[in-house]
Amino acid sequence: MMDLRVELTKNPKEKPQGNLGFGKYFTDHMFVMDYSPENGWYNAAIVPFGPIEVSPACMCLHYGQEVFEGMKAYRNSEGGVQLFRPEENFKRLNVSNDRMCIPKFDEAFLLDALMKLVEIDQEWVPREEGASLYIRPFIIGTEPSLGAHSSTHFKFLIIMSPSGAYYETGLAPVKIYVETKYVRAVTGGTGFAKTAGNYAASMKAQDVAAEEGYSQVLWLDGVERKYVEEVGAMNVFFKLGDEIVTPALDGSILSGITRKSVVDILKSWGMNVQERMLSIDELVQAYKDGKLEEAWGTGTAAVISPIGELKYGDLVMEINQNQIGPISQKLYDTLTGIQWGKIEDTFGWVKKVD
Structure with missing residues (x-):
């Protein structure tokens, strides 16, 4: 295993007070590591947070090779x-690497490096209720070339940002717009990878939904425009009578860590959870039959985001009287309770920083 060099800042920043927002402030240090064909992954270090130097011909700027x-x-x-569950994030990052032609890294080494970085900057972890330290590992192709091929050189960075509570006014349901014109991903593409291009491709539909007064987009599959996939930057769940359904991971949907955790929790409660294909027609029929009882999104930022309204064409479907449902609330309380150490972690998901 390679060595980890540590260079502490001589000019620590004043920590922000009050409304933190999301991704506005950055801690004193960051992790950096380079890759070359000759050395593999090398030169791993924790250094003061600051600008990095890349060529204007850096390949990630031209061809989007990034995870x-x-x-x-x-x-x-x-x-x-x-x-x-940080080990799950690094495992998924290597899955994204494989799809985007980026060399895989040693997950155990990176986990140790992350723990050291958080330990060094642990005073940046907020103490306010609901606030946390957001962590962003990412890899970019750095070869200076305009040739359309995969990069030969890469840079791995981890930056961290203290962020406020996602729900400042309570766990309020969101309004979702079912997208029928634009496509986010297809099986065989990059939908299952966490790569920048997926998010860029979704922005047009997101803007259209916002103009209609909706906060998120529910994507349908890119081939038949028939099957439900995911919501914006979140996976999605629906309670249809006595069954809870989340779309199956078919290669076009991101395998969410929160999604995986929710499935495990629901099964531990003895609930009927199904990971399967779900058509928008089945969802509409369930609504008309009074069986669409709850819906929610899952993701790192929001944890659980209850859905109060779905708009599909001219049909507006109000779910649970636009109120958070009992399962959504219980899932949110359980997950955040484990994450903040308020309830016992019986799953072994928490990793404490020394």
Whole structure:
């Protein structure tokens, strides 16, 4: 295993107070590591946060060869700091690497490096209720070339940002617009990878939904425009009578860490959870039959985002009287309870920082 060099800042920044927002402030340090064909992954270091130098011909700027992850560090009830399933994020990042022609890295080494980085900057982990330290690992292709091929050189970075509570006014249901014109991903494409291009491709539909007064887009499959896939940057669940359905991971949907955790929790409660194809027609029929009882999105940022309204064409479907449902609330309380150390972690998901 390679060595990890540590260079501490001589000019620590003043920590922000009050409304943190999301992704506005950055901690004193970051992790950096380089890749070349001759050396493999090398030169791993924790250094003061600051600009990096890349060529204007850097390939990620021209052909989008980039992958990233999102995770959080939490201040637990004892005042310590802990992470939630970070090994799953690094495992998924290597899956994205494989799809985007980026060399895989040693997941155990990166986990140790991340723990060291969080330990160094642990005073940046907010103590306010609901706030956390957002962690963004990412890899970019850095070869200076305009040739349309995969890069030969890469840079791996981890930056961290103290962020406020996602729900400032409570766990309010969101309004979702079912997208029928634009396509986010197809099986065989990059939909299952966490790569920048997927998010760029979704922005037009997101803007259209916002103009209609909706906060998120529910994507349908890119071939038949028939099967439900995911919501914006979140996976999605529906309670249809006594069955809870989330779309199956068919190669065009991101394998969410929160999604995986929710499935495990629901099964531990003895609930009937199905990962399967779900058509928009089945969803509409369930609504008309009074069986669409709850819906929610899952993701790192929001954890659980209850859905109060779905708009499909001219049909507006109000779900649970536009109120958060009992399962959504219980899932949110359970997941955040584990993440913030307020309830016992019986799944072994929490990793405490020394």
